[in-house]
Amino acid sequence: MATRAKTLLATTLLACAVLSIFAGKINPYYYDILISIGINIILATSLNLVNGYTGQFSLGHAGFMAVGAYASAWLSLTFGYILGTHSAATTATFLGALTVGGLIAGLAGLAVGIPSLRLRGDYLAIVTLGFNEIIKGVIQNAEPLGAQRGLGGMMQHTNFFWTFTFAALTVYVVLTLVHSTYGSGFLAVRDDEIAAEAMGINTTKYKVLAFVIGAFFAGVAGGLYAHFKQFVHPEGFNFLRSVDIVVMVILGGMGSTIGVCIAAVLLTILPEVLRALAHLPWLPEWLRPIVENRMILYSLLLIILMIARPQGLFSGIGLKRQKT
Amino acid sequence: MADQLLEFAQQLINGLAQGSIYALIALGYTMVFGVLRFINFAHGDVFMLGAFAGLYTAPKLLALFGGGPSLPGATAVLLVAMLICAAIGILIEKLCYRPLRDRPRLTVLITAIGVSLFLENAGQYAFGVDPQSFPEIIVDRAIEIPETWGAISALTITIGQILVVGVTLFLLLVLRFVVLHTRLGMAMRALSFNPVAASLMGVNTDVVISFTFGLGSALAGAAGILTSIQQPSIDPLMGINIGLKAFVAAVLGGIGNIPGAALGGILIGVLEALVVGYINPTYRDALVFAVLILILIVKPSGLLGKTEREKV
Amino acid sequence: MSAPPGPPPPALLRLEGCTMQFGGLKCVSDLSFTIPEGSLTGLIGPNGAGKTTVFNLITGVYRPTAGKISFASKSVVGHRPYRITSRGIARTFQNIRLFGSLSVFDNVRTACNMHLRHGISHALLRGPKFATENAETEATVTELLDIFGLNAVRDEPCRSLPYGDQRRLEIVRALATRPKLLLLDEPAAGMNPTEKIELMNLIRFTKEKFHLAVLLVEHDMKVVMGICERIIVLDYGKKIAEGTPAEVRANPAVIAAYLGKEKP
Numbered sequence: 001m002a003t004r005a006k007t008l009l010a011t012t013l014l015a016c017a018v019l020s021i022f023a024g025k026i027n028p029y030y031y032d033i034l035i036s037i038g039i040n041i042i043l044a045t046s047l048n049l050v051n052g053y054t055g056q057f058s059l060g061h062a063g064f065m066a067v068g069a070y071a072s073a074w075l076s077l078t079f080g081y082i083l084g085t086h087s088a089a090t091t092a093t094f095l096g097a098l099t100v101g102g103l104i105a106g107l108a109g110l111a112v113g114i115p116s117l118r119l120r121g122d123y124l125a126i127v128t129l130g131f132n133e134i135i136k137g138v139i140q141n142a143e144p145l146g147a148q149r150g151l152g153g154m155m156q157h158t159n160f161f162w163t164f165t166f167a168a169l170t171v172y173v174v175l176t177l178v179h180s181t182y183g184s185g186f187l188a189v190r191d192d193e194i195a196a197e198a199m200g201i202n203t204t205k206y207k208v209l210a211f212v213i214g215a216f217f218a219g220v221a222g223g224l225y226a227h228f229k230q231f232v233h234p235e236g237f238n239f240l241r242s243v244d245i246v247v248m249v250i251l252g253g254m255g256s257t258i259g260v261c262i263a264a265v266l267l268t269i270l271p272e273v274l275r276a277l278a279h280l281p282w283l284p285e286w287l288r289p290i291v292e293n294r295m296i297l298y299s300l301l302l303i304i305l306m307i308a309r310p311q312g313l314f315s316g317i318g319l320k321r322q323k324t
Numbered sequence: 325m326a327d328q329l330l331e332f333a334q335q336l337i338n339g340l341a342q343g344s345i346y347a348l349i350a351l352g353y354t355m356v357f358g359v360l361r362f363i364n365f366a367h368g369d370v371f372m373l374g375a376f377a378g379l380y381t382a383p384k385l386l387a388l389f390g391g392g393p394s395l396p397g398a399t400a401v402l403l404v405a406m407l408i409c410a411a412i413g414i415l416i417e418k419l420c421y422r423p424l425r426d427r428p429r430l431t432v433l434i435t436a437i438g439v440s441l442f443l444e445n446a447g448q449y450a451f452g453v454d455p456q457s458f459p460e461i462i463v464d465r466a467i468e469i470p471e472t473w474g475a476i477s478a479l480t481i482t483i484g485q486i487l488v489v490g491v492t493l494f495l496l497l498v499l500r501f502v503v504l505h506t507r508l509g510m511a512m513r514a515l516s517f518n519p520v521a522a523s524l525m526g527v528n529t530d531v532v533i534s535f536t537f538g539l540g541s542a543l544a545g546a547a548g549i550l551t552s553i554q555q556p557s558i559d560p561l562m563g564i565n566i567g568l569k570a571f572v573a574a575v576l577g578g579i580g581n582i583p584g585a586a587l588g589g590i591l592i593g594v595l596e597a598l599v600v601g602y603i604n605p606t607y608r609d610a611l612v613f614a615v616l617i618l619i620l621i622v623k624p625s626g627l628l629g630k631t632e633r634e635k636v
Numbered sequence: 637m638s639a640p641p642g643p644p645p646p647a648l649l650r651l652e653g654c655t656m657q658f659g660g661l662k663c664v665s666d667l668s669f670t671i672p673e674g675s676l677t678g679l680i681g682p683n684g685a686g687k688t689t690v691f692n693l694i695t696g697v698y699r700p701t702a703g704k705i706s707f708a709s710k711s712v713v714g715h716r717p718y719r720i721t722s723r724g725i726a727r728t729f730q731n732i733r734l735f736g737s738l739s740v741f742d743n744v745r746t747a748c749n750m751h752l753r754h755g756i757s758h759a760l761l762r763g764p765k766f767a768t769e770n771a772e773t774e775a776t777v778t779e780l781l782d783i784f785g786l787n788a789v790r791d792e793p794c795r796s797l798p799y800g801d802q803r804r805l806e807i808v809r810a811l812a813t814r815p816k817l818l819l820l821d822e823p824a825a826g827m828n829p830t831e832k833i834e835l836m837n838l839i840r841f842t843k844e845k846f847h848l849a850v851l852l853v854e855h856d857m858k859v860v861m862g863i864c865e866r867i868i869v870l871d872y873g874k875k876i877a878e879g880t881p882a883e884v885r886a887n888p889a890v891i892a893a894y895l896g897k898e899k900p
Contacts, residue, residue: 006762057430115621121429122363126571127620130613137610173760180759180766181745181752181773188735188746195733197717198695198726200750200813204716209756243437250434255737295445302438307423310431 005176012168016161023160031160035228037268038163039221042170044248044264045257046217049174051246052254053183054210055190057125060112060132061218061245064105066237067135068219069226070145072101073154076227080155094157098166098223105219106212108135113211117204132242139234150233151226158228166224170217175257177213186210190255247302252314259314270294326475334479335601336594341485341554343593344492348547349570350577350585351499352413352540358516358580359536362429365436366416368567369443370409370541374548375458375558376451377408382459398461398553402491405549406542413541414534422530447560455559458552462487484554491550495543496586503582508535516580565609569596572616578629587627645672648817648849649694649725654703656689656873663689665873667703671817671849676839678860679853681870682893687853688730690870691819695727696720707817722750726815728806730822730853734794740805741790744777747812777812783845784808784838800831807842817849818842824856832856836863861885869893 023034047061075097083089112131116124139145146152177183185206188196193203226232244267252263271294277283278292290296305312349371356364382401389397420439424432464484469477503509511532514522523529551566552558573592577584592612599611619626649671656664664686671677679687692698694705696717705712712720735743752773758766781787784804789797794805803823810818820839824832836859843850854860860867861881869877869884871893877884884890 057433115617119620119624122433123620123624125430125433126363126575127617130616133613134610137613141606176760176762177756181748181770182754182756182759184738184742184746185749187738187742188749191735191737192733194697194717195729195735196746197697198721198729198733199747199809200718200721201746202716202718240441243441246434289449293445293449295441296449299438299441299445303420303435303442306431306435306438307420310427 005172009168009172013165016164016168019164020159020161033268033272034160035158035163035224037265038160038167039224039228040245040248040264040268041167041261042217042221042224043245044252044260045167045170045174046214046221047245048249048252048254048257048260049178049186050210050214051249052256052260053174053178053190054186054207056116056207056210057121058128058211058214059125059239059242059246060128060130060135061214062237062239062241063112063128063132063135064108064215064218065222065225065241066139066232066234067108067215067222068098068101068105069222069232069237070101070139070151071104071219072097072223073151073226073232074145075100076154076157077151090155091157094155094227095162098220098227101223102216102219105222106216108219109211109213109215110208112215113208116211117207129239129242132237132239136234136238139237146232148234150231152231154227154230156227156230158224163224163228166217166220170220171257171261173213173217178257247298250302250310251305251312253312256312256314259312262314263312270298330475330478331601333476335597337479337481337485338601339594339597340590341488341593342597343573343590344488345547345551345566345589346570346573346592347586347589348492348495348543348550349567350574350589351582352544353571353574354577354579354582354585355512355536355540357574358582359512359519359533360421360432362432363436363571363579364421364540365433366439366443367540367544368563368570369440369447370413370416370563371544371548371551371566371570372447372558372560372563373412373443374405374409374545375552375562376447376548376560377405377545378402378461378549378552379456379458379558381405381408382461386459386461393460393462395462401461402546402549405545407545409545409548410538410542413537413544417534417537422533444561444564451560453560455557458556458558460556461549462553464553482554484550487553488550491546495546499539499543499582502539508532512536569612572612572619575616575624576619576626578626581626581628584626584628645674647671648673648675648708649851650704650706651690651694652704652706654690654693654700654705656686656693656698657701663873664693664700664870667870667873667875669868669875669878671851673816673849674843674847676843676850676863676865677852678864678867679851679870680855680857680860680867681876684872685870686873687870688821689873691727691821691853694720694819695725718750721813721815724814724816725819726810726813726817727819728803728810728821728823730825732802732806734802734806734809736795738794739791740786740794740797741777741781743794743805744780744809744812745773747809748773748776750813780808780812799826800834803827803835804838807838811842811846815848817851820850820852820854822853822855824854824859832859835859839863 023031043061043065047058050056050058076094080090080093083093112128116127119127140148178186185196185201188199188201189203189206197203248263248267249260251267252260274291274294274297278288283291349367352367353364356367378401381404385400385404386392386394386397388400416439420435421432424435462483464482466480466482467486469479469481471477503512511522511527514525514527515529515532519529569592570589573588574585576591577586577588592615595615596608596611600608647670652668654664654667655662667690679690681687689698693700696712696715699714707723707725712723735746752769754765754769778787781790786801786805786808794802797805807820807823824835827835839850839852840863842848852860852864864881867879867881867884868875869890876889876893877887
């Protein structure tokens with residue numbers, strides 16, 4: 001049974017490889033959306049570990065994405081050709097930059113997780129938001145990172161294969177962790193911290209671990225993003241971006257990885273659907289900007305979701321008894 | 325030496341004026357947290373709506389008093405904006421927060437984020453994205469301090485600043501009266517201590533909560549008008565930054581604690597003025613976050629608050 | 637009881653001069669007692685006497701304002717609760733604190749966490765070491781559930797169990813930490829007389845089978861007098877009596893604390 005997870009992973013990776021052959025041939029607009037879906041899956045799944053499975057309400061995930069994006073961008077800009085100019089060499093440096101970017105983001109997760117240990121609920125959310133703003137502020141004042149102008153010029157290493165390989169890896173890590181005895185610690189912390197401590201679970205370790213792992217993958221997502229758009233700007237990693245990711249987790253049903261992935265797909269496509277809708281000829285003029293400015297509908301969606309179905313759309317999906 | 329003292333005094337005055345704005349808004353955060361135990365993320369945007377309410381009602385109201393800036397006209401604009409904001413606050417509570425009365429506090433927090441985003445974006449749709457110019461409802465200029473008062477005459481104190489501090493003080497006294505000497509105020513305090521017991525004692529929870537929201541929002545509306553007197557450029561996103569700082573002020577003073585909110589507001593205002601004056605203006609936002617993180621790590625209950633223990 | 641008494645069993649838990657003060661209120665005042673290995677002791681007293689506070693002190697939820705607490709001759713003051721649990725003290729709670737979103741099986745499984753020899757990398761890579769330990773954990777949990785008659789419902793969400801079963805589950809979960817001392821906080825609360833008799837048998841059985849010492853906080857005197865070897869009585873945070881059930885029952889201070897002084 002334990003090997004089932006690994007077989008699934010291997011199959012998925014193989015599928016990624018096969019599909020990537022076709023992916024390169026499709027319309028660039030759809031390709032863009034596809035890559036964004038993959039990146040959002042990584043972001044949503046990694047945040048779900050913190051928010052959904054460990055019950056720590058983090059509102060600053062975009063901050064970790066920023067750390068990974070900028071770190072990997074700077075590394076590949078500085079050391080991109082250190083192994084040579086052959087595509088295999090640059091791909092290797094790209095992967096190295098991604099990983100190091102993720103690790104640095106993980107360190108940021110440590111820096112945020114430790115001071116936040118004693119905080120609950122609302123307070124934790126506000127502090128993580130604060131850290132997000134601080135990270136953004138630091139980048140805005142850092143000359144080597146382009147400060148307010150942004151950082152550009154990265155090579156477009158990100159493609160379908162790498163995006164979805166990392167997406168598969170993220171899902172694998174989160175799912176296998178959470179469905180193991182070791183990982184049941186996360187769930188115990190979420191359900192009842194005091195009882196968890198009484199049962200011998202080091203709640204500090206699990207909370208910090210959730211933050212670090214979540215931050216690592218957010219950093220990887222950031223690196224993938226940076227090497228796709230080939231330009232990053234501090235405003236792209238602000239509070240609104242964090243809210244975006246949080247909405248995916250909530251919509252998907254906190255604690256359901258599959259639900260969160262589906263939500264990530266839906267919410268990535270939503271703005272495009274709205275954009276298409278906004279151009280429908282029979283739409284009244286006054287409605288057009290409301291539909292196009294997805295934020296108005298988005299915020300309404302959020303409010304209605306919380307009132308009508310706070311457990312998310314897909315929280316029913318997920319195993320009653322966690323088979324390892 | 326006298327120059328440095330004067331400089332310091334000037335910063336204090338500026339800080340006091342700005343801090344009064346923060347205090348007014350912080351009171352709304354703290355009162356709502358007191359009765360509902362959640363952070364009303366959308367409160368800063370009510371402040372923004374107050375400013376815009378003033379923008380649209382000022383021309384007609386000023387016309388009632390002879391057109392042009394005047395004290396009675398300004399008072400009318402202030403009162404009308406407060407009323408409008410109170411109504412908006414009560415409406416938001418009824419539509420968006422009341423259905424979630426028994427839900428986990430996190431659900432309400434997320435809803436509040438949704439409301440905030442909605443107000444900001446709908447505001448941009450309705451009022452336009454560009455900043456607009458708030459009409460002059462009172463002539464804001466530096467007052468003339470006679471030379472005979474000595475060195476103090478070098479300070480710049482504007483009518484706007486005096487108004488802000490004066491109105492804030494007045495409103496604080498009114499609030500204190502309401503909270504300590506009226507039945508509704510007593511009901512508010514009862515609710516914040518123990519909602520179950522309060523309702524068992526016959527307190528109509530819904531009415532008191534609506535009242536609390538109305539009161540807090542009215543104060544935020546007042547802050548909106550008072551700010552616009554000094555800084556006439558208003559835009560739909562102006563509530564974000566100020567709302568956040570006011571929230572930090574409420575936490576600093578002890579969230580749920582009314583005098584704490586006022587104290588916190590003044591402190592943040594003064595701190596900000598000192599940082600802008602003596603260190604570096606670009607750090608004013610970062611400072612506020614640093615203060616927030618520091619309080620929450622060192623003493624989450626704030627200066628005047630008390631720690632709540634979880635029963636094991 | 638014809639065998640001559642042997643040497644007294646060693647002290648497993650020792651409290652010396654413990655005080656717990658919250659602001660101006662002394663919840664526990666200069667409290668000292670010993671729990672020998674393998675004993676069954678009751679901790680009783682009127683409401684507000686400080687009984688749960690004592691549990692919280694022992695398990696590290698609170699840090700005593702003064703005094704010493706030692707377990708197996710080593711101090712536990714100032715340690716985090718999870719470390720104290722790993723030394724061999726487990727507990728149940730006055731208000732049931734199960735892991736609400738987890739199944740019956742998983743609730744117990746979380747308590748096996750502290751005995752895992754493998755770490756995160758094994759959980760991820762799932763090599764043979766993971767598989768073996770996993771099978772061991774599965775076997776341990778299954779056996780425990782079986783002993784307490786909960787194996788049939790192992791996949792049910794724990795919240796769907798009837799109240800009495802939830803209390804049993806809490807005990808099973810505590811046992812999964814392999815304690816030497818089990819603290820039970822009002823285990824009979826909310827039970828009918830039949831369930832209480834079953835509980836008494838269960839506690840006796842558990843103590844024998846798992847070679848534990850048990851410290852029990854309970855209001856129901858039938859339960860306490862029925863199974864406890866020794867009883868400690870608290871009132872207003874102070875120990876007012878200690879002894880066998882018969883001794884405590886006849887103690888005037890105890891009677892006064894519960895019933896008030898007799899009118900002359």
